[in-house]
Amino acid sequence: MRKPFVFVALLTASLALHAADASKTIAIEGGKLLTVSHGTIENGVLVIADGKIAAVGKAGEVKVPGDAQIVDAKGMTVYPGLIDPETNFGLTEISADQMTNDLVERSDEIMPHMHVYDAFHSETELIPVARLNGVTNAVVAPASEDSISGQDIFIQLYGKDRDDMIMGRDVALAMNYGAEQRRRGGRGGGFGTYPSTRMGLVTQLRQSFFDAQDYMAKRDAAANKKDDKGFKRDLKLEALIPYLKGEKPVVIGVYEGYDVEVIMGMAKEFHLKVILNHVTQSQEVLDKIASYKVPVIIGSIYDAPRADERFDAVYTLPAELAKRGVKVAISSADGEGPVSSHSVRNLPYAAGFAVAYGLPYDEGLKAITQNVADMFGFGDKLGSLDVGKMANVVIANGDPLDVRTDVKQVYIQGVAVPMVDRQTRLRDEYKAKQ
C-alpha cells in the first residue's frame, strides 16, 4: 500500500533523499494547485516522473502510478517554482567585501563580451537562501554601471555543479541607459572622459552597433570567400551580432520617461529585440511604453517615486502596465543596490505588493513565473504546472505572495532539494544551545 508522506518526515528526510530522488515518481496529493496556465485546482494531484511534470489534475481524475512516493499536501498550496528576472547570484557574496564581488567590469562602457558564466560562483550562500522561499530559477545579470555590461545567464537554483545549474549561457544582453551610466564621465564636475552626457551615451551605443554591423559584413564576406585567414576576430563586436540579428533579447535598464523614449528610438533603429527593465519613474509615458509592444521587468517596485509623484506611483506600475496589455515581470530588486540579490527570497512579496496595488492576483503570480520564462526563452520548460514541463514545484502552507507563508518543500527537476541553508544551520545550532 502507498504510504502517505507527511511534512515532518519530509523535512527531516530531505537531506538524505535528494541525491536519490531524481528518478523517483512522486505524487503530490490534496493540495491547492496554482497552475498559472489553467487556473486553480482545489484538492489536486501533481505527478512528477523523471524530473518532469507527468500529470496534473483533480484528485480522482489523475492516475497515480503504484510505485509513486505520496506526498500529502492537504491544506497546502502547490505552485510552479518562482523565477527572478534579475539577480547577481554568484557574482556577489558579501556586498561590502570587494574581493567577493564580480558584479561588473568597470573598465569600459561597452562590454558585450563579458560573459556572466565566466564568473558564476554556484556555491554561493545566496542561492540556498532564495531557494528556501520557493525561487527555483533566475536570470543572473551584471551590475548596471555600463551601457552594455555583458551577457546574462539563466540558471536553476539546484544542481550538482556549476554547469548543471546554468540552463542557458548568453541568454540576453544587459544594457543600461540614463543618469548612472554617464556617471563615470561626469565624475569630478564633468571633466571626466567620454561619454559624460546622455548625448554621448547614445552616440557611443549607436557607433558600437554600426561597428558591429560593419564587422558582421566583413566577417561574412571573409567566410564566403573561404579565405578568412586574414580576418581578425573582434570579441567585443562579435558578441553584439546575435542581438543585431534580433535572435536574442537585450534587457535595457532605464528609469525615467524621457530616457525610455530616447533609448527605444535607438533600439528601433537597430531592430533590437527589447525587454525594458525598471521604468519606475516613467509615469508620463505608460501609454507609449505599451505602444512599443515589448515586455517589461518591474524592479524595484519599492523605488521611491519622484517628489512630485504620489507615494504609490511606483507601487501601481505593474497594474498600470498590465492594464495596457504589457507583459510584465517583477524582480526582487529592492531599490537598495547590490544587496537586493541577498533579498531574492522576497521575490514573491514584491509580486504580492503589486497585487495589493491593483495587479490581478493571477497576473501577479505570472509576473514571477511564466512571464519571466517566456521573456528569456524558457516558456516551454518552466513557469506553470503543465505536463511535460520541468518539475520545478513548490509546496507552501499558504498564499505564496504573502509574507507570512512558509515554504515547506521545493522540487527542482523533480528533486526534493534540502530545505536547509547557512541560516537554518545557524538557527538550529544556537537554538540547541538555548
Add this chain to the structure above:
Amino acid sequence: MDSLPTPRRALRTAGCAIPMLLCSVIAGAQTSSSAPPQDLVFKNATVMTASHGTIEHGSVWVHTGKIAGVGESVNAPSSAQVVDASGMWLTPGIIDPHSHSALDGDVNEATSPVTPSMHMIDAFDNRSADLYRALAGGVTTELLLHGSANMIGGQAVVIKNKFGLDRDAMLFPNAPGSIKFASGENPKRVYGSRDQLPSTRMGNFEVMRMAFEDAKHYMAEWDAYDAKVKKGDKDAVAPKRDLKLEALADVLRGKLYVQIHCYRADEFLTEEAIAKEYGYKIRAFHHALEMYKVGDKIAADGTAIATFADWWGFKDEARDAIPWNAVLSMREGVKVALKSDSDDHIRRLNQEAGKMVHYGGATEDEAIRMITLNPAWIIGVDDRTGSIDVGKDADLVLWNHDPLSTYARAQKVYIDGELFFDAALPGWGTTHFSGVMHDGGGFGSDDEIGSAEDGR
C-alpha cells in the same frame, strides 16, 4: 547600501526641482484646514491593541486627541464623529526606532569619532518627501538618529510624523533624549581609511573609554566647583563649559538613552561591559543581527534590540544574520523592535512584522508589538504611544487588510486624533501639505558621502 554609494538613486532624484513648482499648485487645492473632531469613534474594526491582544468587531473612542475608550463597545457621546471600520483593521501608529529620514544627508559628522554635541534636530527637514511616504505607510513616530561613522555620534530627535505642519509642531513633545553610539566595521572603515584612530575594534572601544575618562574628569571639576559655591566660596571659578563633555556627562548621569549600532555577539558583550564600567545603561542595540547567539545575557541587562527582519550579507558583520533572530531573541527575553534604517523599508514596516509570523512563528500580537509598543519603549515614549490603551495619544492607522499581510494598505493615519493621511483623498493623500516637497535626502538618497559612511 552600506559601503557602496548609490549614485543611481542620487542622480535619478536630482532632477526633480522643476516639477516641484507644480506640486505646490496641485497640493494646495487639497489642503484641509478643518479642525479634528472633539470626539471620534471607530466602530466594527479588528482592533489590534499591541498591549492586550486583538478585539474582533471592536470600537475605539478618541477624545481630544487621546484614546478614551477601547473594547467591544465604548461610551462615546452621540455627537462623536463615527468611522465605520467594518472589514478593516485598526492598529497603533507604526513607530520606527531607527531612521535617517529628513536629514538631507547630514547624517554623519564624520570628522571625529566622538561628536556627542551634534544634534540631529539641527538637520531636520520637515518638508522631506521621505516623511510623507513613511506617513502613507502608517508611520506616526520616528527616532531620527546620527549615522554610524562615529563611536559616539550625536543626539537624536524624536518626531511625530505630522507631515505638512511646521517644524516645531512635528517634534514629539518632551520625548527623552537619545544618543547614538556605533561600533564595528563602520568607524573602523571611516577612520581606518584615513589612518586615524580607530582603525580596529580595539581602537574603537579605547576611543570610547578615553572619552568617558574625559567626561568623568569634567564632571569631577564641576562637582568640585559646585561644592565650593555651596560652601559660599565667592572666588570659585567655574570650569569652562565643553559641549562635548557635557553631553557625555549626561550619558553618565543617565539623562540620555544610549542607542548603539552594533552587529556582533562579542561586541554586545563588550559594550555592556563598558557600560557597567562607567555606570550607564544601554537602552537598545540597533541592527543586533547576532543577538540570537547571546540573547539570554542581554535580556538580563534589560537592553532591547532594534533589528532588521531579514537583511543579511551586506557586510561581513552581517554574515551570520538570520531571519529568525528577532523571534529567537524575543524568546530569550529580549525586547525586540523592527526598524527600517531605510527610506524604502520604512514604507512597509508592517510587512517586515508579518515576516516574524513566517520566521519563528511569532503570534500576531507579538509581531505588531515589534513595530509599535516595543520601538516606543526604545524611544522612551511607550507611556504615551505605541498601543491602543485608554489615556494614550490617539496615534492610529486604519488598514484595508490584515496589516501583517503583503496586501495591507494604510487607508487613514491619525496622530493625536487628527487625520494626517487619507488614501481616499485625490493626489497626495495628505491633509495638511500645501507647499513644496523636498526630495528624499535621507539614507540612500541624495547624499553619497552621508549614505556611504553611515552604513548599516
